[in-house]
Amino acid sequence: MPMQKISSVELGNGPYPNFYIRLVICLVIGHFMVSFGERENIFELLQLSYYYPALGSSFLITTIICEFIHYCNQNLDANYSWRTKTRKRLIMQILVCGIIAVALAAILAMIYFKANHISITDTSYFRYDFTVIICFVAILNLYSIVVNLYELKILSRKNLSNKYRTGGKNIIDTSMPAIIYSVNRVCFDLKFDGEKLGTYKSLKEALASLPSSDYFLVNRSLIVHRLCINDYVPSDSNTLKLNMKDPFEGMSYYVSQRNAVAFKRWFNGNEEIG
Numbered sequence: 001m002p003m004q005k006i007s008s009v010e011l012g013n014g015p016y017p018n019f020y021i022r023l024v025i026c027l028v029i030g031h032f033m034v035s036f037g038e039r040e041n042i043f044e045l046l047q048l049s050y051y052y053p054a055l056g057s058s059f060l061i062t063t064i065i066c067e068f069i070h071y072c073n074q075n076l077d078a079n080y081s082w083r084t085k086t087r088k089r090l091i092m093q094i095l096v097c098g099i100i101a102v103a104l105a106a107i108l109a110m111i112y113f114k115a116n117h118i119s120i121t122d123t124s125y126f127r128y129d130f131t132v133i134i135c136f137v138a139i140l141n142l143y144s145i146v147v148n149l150y151e152l153k154i155l156s157r158k159n160l161s162n163k164y165r166t167g168g169k170n171i172i173d174t175s176m177p178a179i180i181y182s183v184n185r186v187c188f189d190l191k192f193d194g195e196k197l198g199t200y201k202s203l204k205e206a207l208a209s210l211p212s213s214d215y216f217l218v219n220r221s222l223i224v225h226r227l228c229i230n231d232y233v234p235s236d237s238n239t240l241k242l243n244m245k246d247p248f249e250g251m252s253y254y255v256s257q258r259n260a261v262a263f264k265r266w267f268n269g270n271e272e273i274g
Helices: 019-035 051-079 086-115 129-165 203-208 260-267
Strands: 177-183 186-191 196-199 215-219 222-225 229-234 240-244 253-255
Touching: 019 051, 019 129, 051 086, 051 129, 051 229, 086 129, 177 203, 203 215, 203 222, 215 253, 215 260, 229 260, 240 260
Parallel strands: none
Antiparallel strands: 177 186, 177 222, 186 196, 215 222, 229 240, 240 253
């Protein structure tokens, strides 16, 4: 059965920009840190010998900060769902991805200046560069919050639509399978009441006989009923981790990268895609 306990947080991009886009953003911010407060324009700076070492160090620091925030976002996504733990997630977002990230930037700057035998208090770092870093961190966090709350809004609309379709009640026929999975080409039905039955049907045959509005083939060995799923979070390699409802909440299931986009559309209300 495709069920596994997660001992560490699965990481991935999720709704966030990929690594190469993040590098380009960090390069732009690194340049802005060097040029902020300077009289020279970009073409004049390119002719100065000190510009490139300064750009390199600023780029390195911004990249570390950006990747730190990205890594923390992925961990928070997996452990503090915006849907079920909104207040706690927001607090953790501000604390970890905001305050700690800014503190990390200051520490990295101190290390850089100390390595060059310069006291950070004798520089204009806190007047210019640190201001840029604070704005950079704030923008990254604002992007994360807006994107996730937008997805949460879409998910809420889907749940409201489901409520109207069922007359405000979650009507579950316990004789219907909640989960259908395949192990060594042998298929099993797991009912809503926890009963497990063997079936001679293949997953393809089972899916064809079930309503597409309720069931989705999340990967090659698993079909899941909509009412079993609480929500989902990004996982590694652009897959999705499903957070299951009771009594399946202790199980870990994943939507394959190939099916991730179609699953989001199906789960968020577009029933034609399954």
